[in-house]
Amino acid sequence: MSDSKNTLTNAVHDLLRRAIIEQALKPGMRLPEDTVGEQFGVSRTIVRHALVRLENEGLVVTRRNRGAFVAEPTREEAQHVFEVRRCLENEVIRILCDRMPGSGYDRLEAHVHSEQSVRGKDGPVSIRLAGEFHVLLAELTGNDVLARYVCEVVLRCSLIMSLYARNHSSDCAVDEHSQIIDAIRNGDEDRAIDIMGHHLGAVAGRAELAPKPESIQSILSHYGKELAQ
The missing domain is CATH 1.20.120.530 (GntR ligand-binding domain-like)
Structure with missing residues (x-):
């Protein structure tokens, strides 16, 4: 990659990463190469390289035949x-x-x-x-x-x-x-x-990473079904 393309890739990568970290781009949001390229005035190739770097950092995932998305960690x-x-x-x-x-x-x-x-x-x-x-x-x-x-x-x-x-x-x-x-x-x-x-x-x-306990309503509903039988 030429120096100019590498510089553009770095710039697009940094801007997308900042938008993700500042929560402007939300988890699960699609990142179409053509749309990103139009907004930043760069080619889809530049965008693709930037998205690959973001994927390597765990911030983006690529889904087959669907494109790139902001990652949604479990x-x-x-x-x-x-x-x-x-x-x-x-x-x-x-x-x-x-x-x-x-x-x-x-x-x-x-x-x-x-x-x-x-x-x-x-x-x-x-x-x-x-x-x-x-x-x-x-x-x-x-x-x-x-x-x-x-x-x-x-x-x-x-x-x-x-x-x-x-x-x-x-x-x-x-x-x-x-x-x-x-x-x-x-x-x-x-x-x-x-x-x-x-x-x-x-x-x-x-971050509320622990699974939320079921409510008493959801727990008892399972038993309520038996009573209704």
Whole structure:
């Protein structure tokens, strides 16, 4: 692929990914190549390459003879993603407590400031920024493989939240981000991991991943049928 086509593919990929993460494109929504191409002023080939990248990230699925759709993770898949995310982010904290780049704290605090500036104002942007905080933490480890995996699970979690979450509150997220920074700065690995665990647990809790119990009406209706016989 030429440099110009690669640049266009990157741009279309980034815009589509942002639209998914900011919940403008909803899970299950169809992504016709011609429509996407018309809106962005690019060829279907460029769009196809961008969609393949999104599929590799778990954000898009391709259905035979039907095209590409925004992914709809099952609750079981969502639980697995959160389990992996917790393990990866704990490793990020362990590394950062041992070694943090010179400009690391400045970059983290600048990001938290950006989160605070949109608190209560723009839900989609605050959701994206909240995820980007975790990606930044991973990038600061200097481990490109770890950062890539964290980025993927964070993206998938954002998609999961758009599908299953009851609500989104940026207040607790921003406060806990600041607490995580302080704990890492103090070299308190256990506290940082504890805050992160509580933080991710609250996110998963909002996603309502556990199967909902049947109502008493639905349970007793099965028995009621026997009475009617």
